[in-house]
Amino acid sequence: MVHPSPLTGVLNGRWKGLVAWRSSIAFRLAWRNITRDYVRLAIAIIGVGFAVLLMMVQSGLLIGFATTSSSLVDRANADFWIVPRGAKDVDQAGQILERQKYLALGVQGVDSVDSLVIRFAEWKRPAGGTESVIVVGIDTVRPVLEPWNFIAGSTSDLSSANGIVIDELYSQKLGVSRLGETVEIMNRRARVVGITSRIRTFTQSPYVFTSLKNAKILTGLPDDETTYLLVRAQPGTDLGQLKAALQEALPSSDVWTARGFSWQTRIHWLVTTGAGAALLIAAILGIVVGLVIVSQTLYSATVERIHEYATIRAMGASNRFLKAIILRQSLLSGTAGYVIGAAVAIAVAWFADKSSATLSLPPWLVVLMAVITLAMCLGASLISIRKVLNVDAASVFK
Amino acid sequence: MQTTPFAAELKNISVTYGVKAAAVHAVKGVSLEVRRGELLLLMGPSGSGKSTLLQVLGCIRTATEGSVLIDGVSIDGLNANQLSRLRCERIGFVFQHYNLLPSLRAWENVALTLELRGESGTPIEDASRAILERLGLEHRADAYPQELSGGEKQRVAIARAVVGGPDIILADEPTAALDSASGAEVAKLLANIAHEDGCSVVVVTHDARISGIADRLAYLDDGAILWVRKNIHLQDKSLRESGIHDIEDHGRNGLDASFIRRAAHTG
Numbered sequence: 001m002v003h004p005s006p007l008t009g010v011l012n013g014r015w016k017g018l019v020a021w022r023s024s025i026a027f028r029l030a031w032r033n034i035t036r037d038y039v040r041l042a043i044a045i046i047g048v049g050f051a052v053l054l055m056m057v058q059s060g061l062l063i064g065f066a067t068t069s070s071s072l073v074d075r076a077n078a079d080f081w082i083v084p085r086g087a088k089d090v091d092q093a094g095q096i097l098e099r100q101k102y103l104a105l106g107v108q109g110v111d112s113v114d115s116l117v118i119r120f121a122e123w124k125r126p127a128g129g130t131e132s133v134i135v136v137g138i139d140t141v142r143p144v145l146e147p148w149n150f151i152a153g154s155t156s157d158l159s160s161a162n163g164i165v166i167d168e169l170y171s172q173k174l175g176v177s178r179l180g181e182t183v184e185i186m187n188r189r190a191r192v193v194g195i196t197s198r199i200r201t202f203t204q205s206p207y208v209f210t211s212l213k214n215a216k217i218l219t220g221l222p223d224d225e226t227t228y229l230l231v232r233a234q235p236g237t238d239l240g241q242l243k244a245a246l247q248e249a250l251p252s253s254d255v256w257t258a259r260g261f262s263w264q265t266r267i268h269w270l271v272t273t274g275a276g277a278a279l280l281i282a283a284i285l286g287i288v289v290g291l292v293i294v295s296q297t298l299y300s301a302t303v304e305r306i307h308e309y310a311t312i313r314a315m316g317a318s319n320r321f322l323k324a325i326i327l328r329q330s331l332l333s334g335t336a337g338y339v340i341g342a343a344v345a346i347a348v349a350w351f352a353d354k355s356s357a358t359l360s361l362p363p364w365l366v367v368l369m370a371v372i373t374l375a376m377c378l379g380a381s382l383i384s385i386r387k388v389l390n391v392d393a394a395s396v397f398k
Numbered sequence: 399m400q401t402t403p404f405a406a407e408l409k410n411i412s413v414t415y416g417v418k419a420a421a422v423h424a425v426k427g428v429s430l431e432v433r434r435g436e437l438l439l440l441m442g443p444s445g446s447g448k449s450t451l452l453q454v455l456g457c458i459r460t461a462t463e464g465s466v467l468i469d470g471v472s473i474d475g476l477n478a479n480q481l482s483r484l485r486c487e488r489i490g491f492v493f494q495h496y497n498l499l500p501s502l503r504a505w506e507n508v509a510l511t512l513e514l515r516g517e518s519g520t521p522i523e524d525a526s527r528a529i530l531e532r533l534g535l536e537h538r539a540d541a542y543p544q545e546l547s548g549g550e551k552q553r554v555a556i557a558r559a560v561v562g563g564p565d566i567i568l569a570d571e572p573t574a575a576l577d578s579a580s581g582a583e584v585a586k587l588l589a590n591i592a593h594e595d596g597c598s599v600v601v602v603t604h605d606a607r608i609s610g611i612a613d614r615l616a617y618l619d620d621g622a623i624l625w626v627r628k629n630i631h632l633q634d635k636s637l638r639e640s641g642i643h644d645i646e647d648h649g650r651n652g653l654d655a656s657f658i659r660r661a662a663h664t665g
Contacts, residue, residue: 023519024513025502025506025509025510025522026513029501029506033501036501308500311493311499312510312514313482314458315510315511316482316483316484316485316515317514318479318482318483319478319482394459396493397449397453397493
């Protein structure tokens, strides 16, 4: 009587197939082959675990940096960003004339246009010394962008004179210990009216939210200038056509969709600065390390048992059966390594969440890493599979 | 359906290793039939080609010349996977050093044969334990090979070879590593498999205990079969001792049959 193959088992009864697969002699052989030598097993698992940890942390940092760098763009409720010509990222731009707002409002399909100031400034620490900060000036009446994750205060508190909102992650860096504290920015006084949680910046210069008017004062920006104009379209408007119309109306500026400017910011920071390449190289290095370690441990185990494989071949095992034993061994140790590596990476991400570092591990990344680990284990099996398939069955007669 | 009286046939088999000046002719023009349900011994000095012939018979080694028929069907042209399939279904092996897989328990070693044939689940465990019980090893079915004695290991190996109901069992020096009692037990077991189960058993051996219960003996030297005969007792190592029964003419191997008869009668 032939039981269903694992695949048929999934179709005809998930558990029946899995039980048959797990209780098969081939599975037992693969399982015991790898668990018989605890040292070798530990090496393989640690190798995969390290590779997974490295890949996930580097990828998590990459995603974290990317999302952090464009957080202001992603959080804004706008369809288009009108930016100074040639601006490459949201944190570093020149200025444009405020009157362009009215030119934009004249374009058919535009619902509203709001100013946004984003400029670097110098923060004077109470205890001495200065820190670079990024002042973000918003419309406090009808904010198209506002601080998020408040733990004290709210956006409306920014309406008060000189009010600013900072993030708790940088409070120590800025020398701020409590709400209501008075500080100095560009030789002008400001008062902390709100504190947020986990609003990080890519440049490590903390965001300081304030009113539009106050931002211009603090950064010395003339009243008739601003950094960006954020445009909201009327419902049902063709955004492609509107973008073209805005660009035509504002030839001295660049018009981006919100999504486009978000990606532009990410690409600029990750590619231009080399940060992305460095993280990507480290992630690839993780894959290579895992591949080599698993490949080596599996190969040495295979060579050690080559006589057994020759016996199985002499008994009439097909290529598929022999491959399956090797693959099972690789996948079993790979799975254990992945679980450990992923668990440690999640723990690292949890600790990083309390710091200014950005490590993001979205569910899709966890799944992607599992797939990459699987591919890595399969790749690591190739040399061993080749060895086994070429085994001389006649050698068992010696 | 069995249409031929032979479980296997070797027709003019030659096996050569290497080329030109380095060529070694391990087997030279051997023809031999393996009858159904017989215990056939292959005997001869070291290097005479016994193991090579066994490998060709077992579809593990491809002959340089000649053809092999299993159950009347030629294996010429079969690829490696097809030959593996054939071995899996028709041929069982018993090795001198048992070749049990140390990671598998005794019953699992036996069950491996059935799993290779595509069977799975509880039935293969039941069948494996049943055959071990038949061989007196039911109490050792869950032991690992390293926990078994030599005789027990070889009986497990025999169980592994027969559990799939093969047409032929090929045994390479199955008693060489065993003590006297265990060796006799294994020899008797192989004879029972041949005579009671109808499975052909071909044994490469120097063990006189098996020759005493074999149906036929084939003697090889320098890659060729010198003679094949029935029920010859070789314990006194003398061809004259048992007299001459049915000597098969192996003139096709290049030897004069009358020479063999004369040699048998002289001192």
